[in-house]
Amino acid sequence: MNKVLGAAAVAALGIALPVAGHADGAALFEQNCTACHAAGGVGTPGLAPPLVSHNFWAKLGDKAPQYISGVIAAGLTGKINAGxxxxxxxxxxxxxxxxxxxxxxxxxxxxxxxxQVQQSVTEEQVKTARATPPAHADLRKMRKGE
Structure with missing residues (x-):
């Protein structure tokens, strides 16, 4: 199948592909995150919430990079509601x-x-989050829009 036809078929089916330049991100997700968040980020009921949620990430708005950097840096414990x-x-x-x-x-x-948001996380944002990891309570508040 030629590349143009293949891309058109993927788009017509609504299949999400990794954003260009993020093949490493996809591989890293597969290696480090799928054991809990499952392939495709759909989550594991009772264990790990789904990461596939345009509404959730859009609700975080410009704080989405700060939130995800904080979770990677500090982890997350406690009670949350997702989906x-x-x-x-x-x-x-x-x-x-x-x-x-x-x-x-x-x-x-x-x-x-x-x-499905067009935001990026920089290495500097991760370094900052790791230097002063956010409290888990603060991360949970961000989830609620507080």
Whole structure:
């Protein structure tokens, strides 16, 4: 199949592909995040919330990069509601195995591919979040729009 025809077929079917330049983000997501958040970021009921949610990421607006950088830097515990489901006793660890550049790449992949928002996360944003990790309560408040 030629590339133009293949791309048109993918677009017609509404299949989300990684944003150009984010192939590494897709691979990093697969290696580091799918065990809990599942392939395609659809989440695992009772364990890890879905990351596929344009409404959630759009609601965060310009704070989306800060939020996802904070979660990668500090992890997230406690109770949240996502997609109408409560996640109680949530225990996502900080993603210390990722370099700042890798964390920025996977975060950008999540925002653009799963959130369908045109925001990026920079290495500097990840460094800042890691230097002063946000409190989990503050991250949960951001989720609620507080």
């Amino acid at each position: 109408g489901m409560d996640y109680i006793g949530l225990a996502m660890p900080a993603q210390e195995q990722l370099s700042d550049a890798e964390a920025a790449e996977v975060a950008t992949y999540v925002l653009q591919s799963f959130g």
